[in-house]
Amino acid sequence: MSARHLLASFAGAAVFAGTALAQEAITSPAATQPALGAFKLNQKLIWERRGSDPSPHDRKVDRLEFEQTLATGLSGNVSAEFKLPIVWQGTRAAHRPSDSDSGLSDPSLVVKWRFWQNDSGAVDTARLSLLVGTDLPLGTKAFSNRSFDPGVGLAFTAISGRHGFGAAARYTFTTRAKSDAKMLGETLADLLRLDGSYLYRLSPEAWSADTTAAWYLVGEVNARIETTGMHEVLLQPGILYEATRFAAELGVGLPVLHRVDDRPRAKLVLTAGVRWLF
Amino acid sequence: MPQSTTSGPTGPVAPVVLPVLSLVFSIAGCQSGAPSAASMVDQGRPLTGASATLVVQGLSCPLCATNIDKTLTRVPGVQAAAVDLSRGEVRLTLAPDRKPTRAELAKAVRDSGFTLSEIREP
Numbered sequence: 001m002s003a004r005h006l007l008a009s010f011a012g013a014a015v016f017a018g019t020a021l022a023q024e025a026i027t028s029p030a031a032t033q034p035a036l037g038a039f040k041l042n043q044k045l046i047w048e049r050r051g052s053d054p055s056p057h058d059r060k061v062d063r064l065e066f067e068q069t070l071a072t073g074l075s076g077n078v079s080a081e082f083k084l085p086i087v088w089q090g091t092r093a094a095h096r097p098s099d100s101d102s103g104l105s106d107p108s109l110v111v112k113w114r115f116w117q118n119d120s121g122a123v124d125t126a127r128l129s130l131l132v133g134t135d136l137p138l139g140t141k142a143f144s145n146r147s148f149d150p151g152v153g154l155a156f157t158a159i160s161g162r163h164g165f166g167a168a169a170r171y172t173f174t175t176r177a178k179s180d181a182k183m184l185g186e187t188l189a190d191l192l193r194l195d196g197s198y199l200y201r202l203s204p205e206a207w208s209a210d211t212t213a214a215w216y217l218v219g220e221v222n223a224r225i226e227t228t229g230m231h232e233v234l235l236q237p238g239i240l241y242e243a244t245r246f247a248a249e250l251g252v253g254l255p256v257l258h259r260v261d262d263r264p265r266a267k268l269v270l271t272a273g274v275r276w277l278f
Numbered sequence: 279m280p281q282s283t284t285s286g287p288t289g290p291v292a293p294v295v296l297p298v299l300s301l302v303f304s305i306a307g308c309q310s311g312a313p314s315a316a317s318m319v320d321q322g323r324p325l326t327g328a329s330a331t332l333v334v335q336g337l338s339c340p341l342c343a344t345n346i347d348k349t350l351t352r353v354p355g356v357q358a359a360a361v362d363l364s365r366g367e368v369r370l371t372l373a374p375d376r377k378p379t380r381a382e383l384a385k386a387v388r389d390s391g392f393t394l395s396e397i398r399e400p
Contacts, residue, residue, distance in 0.1 A: 023339040032338070035345035036389035037352075076389040119336025119393035122366025159338050207363035214339060242339060277344055 023159065025197030026238050026251040026271055027222050029168045031127035031157040033079035033112055034071055034277060042069040044273035048253075050182065050264035058094035059264050061182050063087065065105070077114040081133075083107055087143050091182070103140030109133050112155075123207065126158040131170060145186070147176035153193075164199035164216070182263055189226040196221045199240065216240040218251065232266050233257035247275040321381040324355075325372060325399055332368040333396040334387055337361065346390040353378045353386050 024030040034040040043066070050061040064087070071081040084107045090100040110133030119125045131153040137146045153170030170193040177188040185191040202215040218238040225231040238251030253269030332350075337343040343361045346368060350359040355378040358371040372378070380397055387394040 023342050032342065033391065035349045035391060038345060038348060073389070073391075076391055114391070117336070117391075117393075121335060123337050123339065123363055125336035125338055159336075209362040209364055211363060277348075 023164055023199065023216070023242075024157075024275075025166050025195075025199060025218055025220050026240070026249045026273065027236060027253075028166045028195035028197040028220055029131065029153070029155045029170070030166055031112075031114055031129035031155045033077075033114065033129075034073040036073045036075055038073050039278050040071045041276045041278070042071075042273060043067070043275075044069075044271055047270045049267045049269075051267050053264040054260070055262050056094075057096070059182065060092045061089060061264050063089045063183075071112075074111075077117070079112045081110045081112060083110070089142070089182075101140075101142035103143055104138065105143040106135045106137060106139040106145065106149075108135045108151075110151075124160050127156070129155045129157075131155060131168075135172070142180075143178075145174070145176045145178045149174050149176075162201040162205075164197075164201075166195070166197035166199075168195040169193070170195075184224040184226055184230060184232055184260065184263070186263075187226065187228070189228040189230070192223075192225045192227075194221075194223040194225070212243065214242045216242075218249070220251070222253065230260050230262075231258065232260060234266060234269060236269070236271075238271070249273045249275070321384065322379055324377040324379050325383075325397075326377065327399045328372055328374070329400060330370045330372060330383075331398040332370065332383060332387065332394060333398065334366055334368055335393040335395055337363055337366060337392060339363075346387060346392055349386045349390045350383070353382050355382075 024032055046065040046067060048063045048065070050059075050063070053059045066086045067083060069081060069083045071079050073079045085105040086103070087105045088100065088102040090098065092098045110131055112129050112131050114127055114129040116128040117125065131151070133151055135149040135151070137144055137148060149172050151170055151172040153168060155168040156166065158165045172185065172191045172193070174185065174188055174190050178186040181187045197218065197220045200217045202217055204211055204214060216239070218236075218240050220236040220238070221233065222236055223231065223233045233256050234253040235256045236251045236253040238249060240249045241247065249272070251271040253266070253271065255266045258265050334346065337346070343363060347359050347361055350356050350368065350370065355373050355376040356370050357373050360369045361367075362369065383397060384394050
């Protein structure tokens with residue numbers, strides 16, 4: 001997958017997309033979904049640098065992921081979501097020549113059921129969703145574990161005036177390890193992902209009938225914990241802009257806590273994304 | 279500056295406490311019950327005017343509200359829908375020859391993921 005293909009994919013989505021769906025954090029899943037018959041496309045470009053490898057390999061990894069997630073509403077409170085990650089990854093090691101791979105990482109299919117909802121004002125709401133899904137063994141050899149990895153989780157979203165809150169917990173049952181594990185979740189250990197988010201509406205101060213755009217300050221905490229005890233916690237400040245036809249997001253992930261003994265550790269994660277609803 | 283009608287927080291603790299309390303009360307079964315037989319008959323009656331206003335809760339943000347805009351304009355008889363987040367209102371322009379029923383509008387709001395609290399006719 002070349003850079004030209006990635007740009008073409010972005011441009012293609014912009015042509016057919018109509019309007020956007022937002023008020024969701026950048027990385028944390030939310031208890032929001034497209035309406036029945038509507039589609040939401042979320043496209044993200046994620047660059048991640050890993051280093052300080054405590055293993056004898058002393059690897060440094062640069063990973064660029066283009067993640068496309070298409071979601072559709074199956075009913076008023078059930079939606080399905082298909083994620084397609086395309087990855088380029090370069091590795092430098094102390095005693096091995098540098099290498100790089102690119103291709104498709106394992107896609108995932110998730111069904112979201114919003115089983116509780118309390119709308120308490122014009123914009124105020126609180127929602128809770130159950131997430132059930134699986135990774136599909138369709139990725140290229142370098143990025144696939146050749147196995148179905150089912151997962152289950154909960155996502156909570158609340159909007160109160162200018163404040164938005166999110167919390168999510170997801171557990172993935174890993175059924176097979178990848179041949180050359182470099183990231184958390186790539187060994188045979190199961191993976192628990194805990195996410196918390198806060199969004200503050202910077203502008204406008206109050207909604208009006210003529211509101212056409214809004215700015216949000218985003219703060220997230222993203223924890224990845226393997227059942228072996230290996231874990232990483234990232235703090236991710238970001239910004240979200242909503243216009244009438246698109247939403248754009250930008251986040252910077254900074255490691256604040258980690259215990260990873262056999263793989264390179266996260267040093268920096270940059271995320272840029274757009275969301276469309278059509 | 280237009281005045282917001284949203285029930286925003288009143289202090290630094292309120293944004294955290296309100297969603298948690300609403301979750302607890304709702305799980306405890308404090309939400310409204312089934313509609314009466316009279317109101318169910320009323321649900322099947324088509325609207326009569328050239329326009330109508332839906333009062334909706336939980337619209338979240340302008341672009342989340344796009345869900346309701348798109349779904350309502352798919353209802354036969356609805357020509358246009360305009361969302362006013364400051365009031366939680368969706369103003370509908372209705373076709374002259376075909377009027378939607380209250381039930382059709384209520385289903386569209388539900389399918390969009392929001393809560394309908396009232397339908398006003400001029």
